[in-house]
Amino acid sequence: MELRQIQYFVAVAEELHFGRAAQRLHIGQPAVSQQVRRLERELRTQLFDRSSRTVTLTAAGQALLPEGRELLKALDSFAAKAQRLAAQKDATFRVGISSALGERLDDFLDALPGAGSGTRFEFQTLAAHNRLEEVRAGRLDAAFVRGVESAPGLRLLTLWHDPLVAALPAAHPLSGRESLNLADLAGVPLRIAARAENPVLHDAVVAACRKAGFEPTFGAPFTGFQDTLAEIGASGDGWTLMYPTAADTVSSRRIALLPLDGEPITMRMFLALPENADPMRLELLTETAARVRRKTMGSV
Incomplete structure (x- = not known):
């Protein structure tokens, strides 16, 4: 059995005419008739009732037509995916x-x-x-x-999901701890992006502070990791929050990075x-x- 035989069978079944099916397939009618008969021999069943005037599907042909269409649909999908893969390769x-x-x-x-x-x-x-x-x-x-x-x-x-870590001056009394409770930072100026710039981060941090029992005291706006950390380290005051991947790039001895206890801010x-x-x-x-x-x- 060949896929082209299934293609010819479906075309004839839909046209109910060997000549029109051949035109649709852009091949000669004898080739269509030959391949359909070969398919019938392979399947050991007659797919069409043929007369001098009409072509109709047998019961077996009607039952197999949906399966034939699914095979051709799968073939089209296979070919389309292969073409996309080839285009994507480069x-x-x-x-x-x-x-x-x-x-x-x-x-x-x-x-x-x-x-x-x-x-x-x-x-x-x-x-x-x-x-x-x-x-x-x-x-x-x-x-x-x-x-x-x-x-x-x-x-x-x-x-x-990234759990945030606290960054504060290395000279701050809290910097010697292994980790911080968020409540320890009450009253220490928080350097964070304005809500208009990063509402999701801003709201998550404020909500975490309130859950810890305090309203955050906002310091100067966050202007970028390097600038903000340099200012925190130089002033010896303030704190901010960082992503772990950004924290890995911090090499200043004036900055201490500490994880937060309890439920992380992610x-x-x-x-x-x-x-x-x-x-x-x-x-x-x-x-x-x-x-x-x-x-x-x-x-x-």
């Missing part, structure tokens, strides 16, 4: 990232399944809101982003994709995101 993913991904980016690349082998990536370091806009505009294929819970026009794949990292992302890319990145989650869930 494709480049343009991905927006933050400057503080650290080894998490390695976790993502290590999690790519076999279908992603050979995929090339171009990374651009941009501010979070710029990353999202670049994905919407089609200038980026995807972007790593925190501090959002929804993004109109984009699909968000959860990658991991922020979720997403991979943002266009809502109408190419199905093959969506499949590849969805599987990658699931692998990353499985690997990192033990560190949440």
